[in-house]
Amino acid sequence: MPEHTVTAFDAELKEIGRKVVEMGGQAERLVVDAVNALIRRDTELAQRVVLLDAAVDALQREIEEKAILVIAKRQPVAIDLRELVAAIRIASDLERVGDLAKNVGKRVVAIEGEYHPQKLVRGVEHMSDLVLEQLKEVLDAYAAKDPVRAVEVWRRDSGIDSMYTSLFRELLTYMMEDPRNISVCTHLLFCAKNIERIGDHATNIAETVHYMVSGETLAEQRPKADASSETSIAFPGRLQG
Amino acid sequence: MPEHTVTAFDAELKEIGRKVVEMGGQAERLVVDAVNALIRRDTELAQRVVLLDAAVDALQREIEEKAILVIAKRQPVAIDLRELVAAIRIASDLERVGDLAKNVGKRVVAIEGEYHPQKLVRGVEHMSDLVLEQLKEVLDAYAAKDPVRAVEVWRRDSGIDSMYTSLFRELLTYMMEDPRNISVCTHLLFCAKNIERIGDHATNIAETVHYMVSGETLAEQRPKADASSETSIAFPGRLQG
Numbered sequence: 001m002p003e004h005t006v007t008a009f010d011a012e013l014k015e016i017g018r019k020v021v022e023m024g025g026q027a028e029r030l031v032v033d034a035v036n037a038l039i040r041r042d043t044e045l046a047q048r049v050v051l052l053d054a055a056v057d058a059l060q061r062e063i064e065e066k067a068i069l070v071i072a073k074r075q076p077v078a079i080d081l082r083e084l085v086a087a088i089r090i091a092s093d094l095e096r097v098g099d100l101a102k103n104v105g106k107r108v109v110a111i112e113g114e115y116h117p118q119k120l121v122r123g124v125e126h127m128s129d130l131v132l133e134q135l136k137e138v139l140d141a142y143a144a145k146d147p148v149r150a151v152e153v154w155r156r157d158s159g160i161d162s163m164y165t166s167l168f169r170e171l172l173t174y175m176m177e178d179p180r181n182i183s184v185c186t187h188l189l190f191c192a193k194n195i196e197r198i199g200d201h202a203t204n205i206a207e208t209v210h211y212m213v214s215g216e217t218l219a220e221q222r223p224k225a226d227a228s229s230e231t232s233i234a235f236p237g238r239l240q241g
Numbered sequence: 242m243p244e245h246t247v248t249a250f251d252a253e254l255k256e257i258g259r260k261v262v263e264m265g266g267q268a269e270r271l272v273v274d275a276v277n278a279l280i281r282r283d284t285e286l287a288q289r290v291v292l293l294d295a296a297v298d299a300l301q302r303e304i305e306e307k308a309i310l311v312i313a314k315r316q317p318v319a320i321d322l323r324e325l326v327a328a329i330r331i332a333s334d335l336e337r338v339g340d341l342a343k344n345v346g347k348r349v350v351a352i353e354g355e356y357h358p359q360k361l362v363r364g365v366e367h368m369s370d371l372v373l374e375q376l377k378e379v380l381d382a383y384a385a386k387d388p389v390r391a392v393e394v395w396r397r398d399s400g401i402d403s404m405y406t407s408l409f410r411e412l413l414t415y416m417m418e419d420p421r422n423i424s425v426c427t428h429l430l431f432c433a434k435n436i437e438r439i440g441d442h443a444t445n446i447a448e449t450v451h452y453m454v455s456g457e458t459l460a461e462q463r464p465k466a467d468a469s470s471e472t473s474i475a476f477p478g479r480l481q482g
Contacts (some may be wrong), residue, residue: 003336039378064326068312068322068326071309071312071313072312072313072316072317072318073316073323075313075314075316077313081256081309081313085305085309088329088334088340092333094371103470107470109468113305172423172424172427174418176420176422179416179420182413182416182417182423183413186413186416186430187470189427189430190434190470202342218271227349228345229344229428229431
């Protein structure tokens with residue numbers, strides 16, 4: 001390709017990478033706000049999260065379209081092509097992260113004013129801190145094109161999953177102890193599940209960053225420790241599975 | 242393009258379309274089996290669903306890679322480009338459908354042998370019938386490149402959402418009436434949510450089919466009637482929201 005074309009192509013690649021980083025920042029912000037809204041029972045903040053998710057969706061479509069057009073126009077190969085494919089995949093994961101944050105926001109509005117012992121929220125808060133750290137780390141790994149950092153994020157996901165599983169049991173136990181907790185705990189269970197799935201998307205992004213830089217997919221079995229969907233808890237509060 | 246190239250390109254497009262239809266059939270099968278496993282409490286079938294999801298994931302990557310390579314190689318425009326973008330988007334939705342079916346399968350295994358009144362499952366069954374009909378319809382709309390059928394699917398999603406919302410309340414009420422129902426109902430709530438989200442992916446696919454054929458995105462506000470995340474239910478069983 002003549003010099004000027006190469007330069008234009010590089011500029012297009014950089015522009016798309018910038019958009020992905022921008023989208024990551026917006027998605028991260030939505031998660032932070034959704035979790036804070038839950039902890040502080042701030043329904044106004046929760047409603048703002050629900051509204052702002054649309055901007056993240058719009059960015060996803062923009063990134064996808066730009067990347068596809070560049071692929072069609074430049075016929076890139078190797079690392080260049082992988083960067084564009086990675087942008088499409090990561091934008092798709094970040095769009096889901098935004099949806100999950102929005103759903104947490106909706107549930108904060110739902111449980112407004114309900115009997116709502118703070119200790120019930122603490123477990124969700126603790127898990128959220130880990131998930132947000134994962135999201136931040138993997139977005140930094142993407143910006144730095146650092147596969148080692150991406151693999152570290154990827155390995156840590158199992159910690160979040162096992163935390164979710166014990167939180168799941170804890171919330172079920174609260175429901176059994178006092179039926180007044182059932183409605184709030186059900187919404188908290190869904191919030192916890194949404195946040196745990198945000199962690200899964202961070203793991204997807206880690207796999208994409210690794211593939212983008214190295215050209216190899218993480219062959220190793222993905223770490224999985226969310227046993228909650230296999231977890232049963234018998235009345236009264238006896239733990240199984 | 243010289244004749245033979247056009248023919249080769251058409252063959253590539255058809256091949257990718259066939260793969261998407263094949264993937265749709267596999268994802269649909271997983272949902273049917275997961276729901277049947279839930280209704281019949283057939284844990285063997287449920288375990289098969291969990292295993293077979295990997296094949297759907299593999300097809301998604303294959304479709305994505307093939308479509309991207311064809312875009313890079315052929316520089317398609319207009320309908321041809323939209324068909325390839327649609328294949329990438331639909332494969333991504335179908336991959337999520339497979340994951341959601343897998344999650345239902347895991348929960349069937351989890352609640353094995355638990356106190357499990359059949360009436361609790363009936364609501365989920367009824368909703369699943371509608372969702373499966375939607376999935377079947379939208380896959381037919383894709384195969385037939387029929388935007389009218391796609392729009393019909395798109396409009397019907399709100400019916401599933403409102404059915405999910407009432408099911409959500411019903412299950413919460415069961416939990417409050419008898420704490421022995423809490424563990425099973427919690428898993429059924431997640432199953433119902435997974436199935437409702439399969440309906441959302443059918444709606445996404447409908448939007449993609451409409452875009453693929455017409456080149457226009459469905460501008461109209463997407464029909465939304467899942468109010469469950471805003472639904473609260475106070476003890477004892479008084480309905481709100």
